[in-house]
Amino acid sequence: MKLKLNNALAGWLMVSPLMLVLLIFLVLPILMILIVSFWRATEYSIIPDFVFENYEFLFGSPVTYTVFINTFKYAILTWTFTFLIGFTVAFFLAFHVRSLTWQVVCFLLCTIPFWTSNIIRMISWIPFLGRNGIANSALISWGVIDEPVEWLLFSDFSVVLAFVHIYTLFMVVPIFNTMMRIDRSLIEAARDAGASGAQILWNVILPLTKPGIMIGTIFVVTLVMGDFFTVRVMSGSQSANVGRLISNDISLLQYPSASATAIVLLLTVLIVIGILLRFVDIRKEL
Amino acid sequence: MKSTAEKLELVSVTKRYGSTVAVNAINYTFTPGSYTCLLGPSGCGKSSTLRMIAGHESVSDGSIHLAGRDISNLAPAKRGTAMMFQNYALFPHLSVADNVAFSLKMKGVDALARGKQANEMLELVDLTSLADRMPDQLSGGQQQRVALARALITRPQVLLLDEPLSALDPFLRIRMRGELRNLQNELGISFVHVTHSQDEALALADDIIVMNEAIIEQAGSAREVFNSPKTRFVAKFMGGHNVINLPDGEFAIRADGVKILTPEAGMIQANVSAIEYQGTHVSVLTKIAGDQEVTAIISDAEFFSDPYSPGDSVSLNWDKKNIHQLSA
Secondary structure, three states: OHHHHHHHHHHHHHHHHHHHHHHHHHHHHHHHHHHHOOOEEOOOOEEOOOOOHHHHHHHHOHHHHHHHHHHHHHHHHHHHHHHHHHHHHHHHHHHHOOOHHHHHHHHHHHHHHHHOOHHHHHHOHHHHHOOOOHHHHHHHHHOOOOOOOOOOOOOHHHHHHHHHHHHHHHHHHHHHHHHHOOOHHHHHHHHHOOOOHHHHHHHHHHHHHHHHHHHHHHHHHHHHHHOOHHHHHHOOOOOOOHHHHHHHHHHOOOHHHHHHHHHHHHHHHHHHHHHHHHHOOOHHHO | OOOOOOOEEEEEEEEEEOOEEEEEEEEEEEOOOOEEEEEOOOOOOHHHHHHHHHOOOOOOEEEEEEOOEEOOOOOHHHOOEEEEOOOOOOOOOOOHHHHHOHHHHHHOOOHHHHHHHHHHHHHHOOOHHHOOOOHHHOOHHHHHHHHHHHHHOOOOOEEEEEOOOOOOOHHHHHHHHHHHHHHHHHHOOEEEEEEOOHHHHHHHOOEEEEEEOOEEEEEEEHHHHHHOOOOHHHHHHHOOEEEEEEOOEEEEEEHHHEEEEOOOOOOEEEEEEEEEEOOOEEEEEEEEHHHEEEEEEEEHHHHHHOOOOOOOEEEEEEOHHHEEEOOO
């Protein structure tokens, strides 16, 4: 009995550093945001209170819905492209690059863009995509187009492009990781049973890669839904997502309103992840 | 569901990996409808040979024929062979029934017919009650039966088994080898079984092919290979034999054919160097001239009626039928 008690105590002690960190840096801030979201604010003051007016305003405004739909649109588009590219790259690395050395080399190549900051990588698209940028001048000189294409920059296209550029690796890594754990004899067994390459991909590799895809999906979806900077820079402030709504509120010192939006966004993302996790068990991968 | 057995033939089959030769121009004709074991130490080329027959490894030179067709360059599923993998390679995301029906699904057979055929196969291996389980919920022996059913559902003319028993514990191994043998009898198709255990090969096989260093050392019926080894390697690897140098060459003598007599009474003088009691019998290690070791296996009753101890001088004798000259 005494030993059991000691064990329980030791267990609590062992997790306490992590718990402390999570408590101070995760739970407390979120609680704070939750509390502030019920406060009242005027143009020049913030009043501690318990009212629902921030939420009422949020759900009453058509802007909110547009912005949320926009956020989902970015998330879905980015997910689609990062998944397609990420799966292909991971598949190539895991199944076509035979030697470990080359796998490591290719993998490192994939990470090179990460040596520069996100912001710089994002901004460097601007001179490329701009009205008189490299892309337009090249297309004109090749005779593909007669005048500069307008939608290359400061559009949904450029926003999604930047997202895909920044986040594809978050898809590649977990998918590659899961693929490397697939027993190669399963592929031989499938071939022995008469499966074609496409059938092996669809019936064996894809289902076995699901946990990796799901982890990548969670990374990409949460990162895109929580982003505000990429959307601002790449859309030239012409479109908005929830992150921008929050950052605008903050810049106007409307903390209660920003908190309410943040709480709604947090719940939305949690619901999305909850739904995703119902489809795939990722515990084996962790 | 007995099918007519077809002839499988290897013609000068060679496998090279870069400059190393894994299988060196081997020729062999499998007896139709037989249980054949490919036996040899690791790295002898037996697995490469099996994988070439299955089509999971390309043939560098030579050809493989089954039922009169050259199958060397066909896709694995088009050869009329099916392979059972060493670790069974069951699809972890599919139920037992779906695993068994996998090849039918690939062929585009509809779900109902698939289920029916899979069920028949599961009946054959006595697993119908576990059809809905996932592979990780099965024991090793059950997994093996699923792998068998999955391979057999393609109606192969030859079933290839890559060390099928090595993943099982010793007790289960003995039970499963009995089941394999019964299944082969029942189906009447050829089984080609790769193993490194001579016990397994002797217990299972009609024919044994002993491989060493990329070539076939000896092939023949199990009894023939054990009883009259042609080379030193086969005699040593199959066990149960002493290999000794006599003035007129190298010979293999069955250990249980060596008799121990009083000094002077036998053909060769020897000194007992060790005794090992092994339950039903006793191994007596002796040394003859030239420091060569000869083991005699005698029944425990015989031994204990007249026991020897290390250091005793004895003489050895054997019947002509128990001694074979070796070629190398």
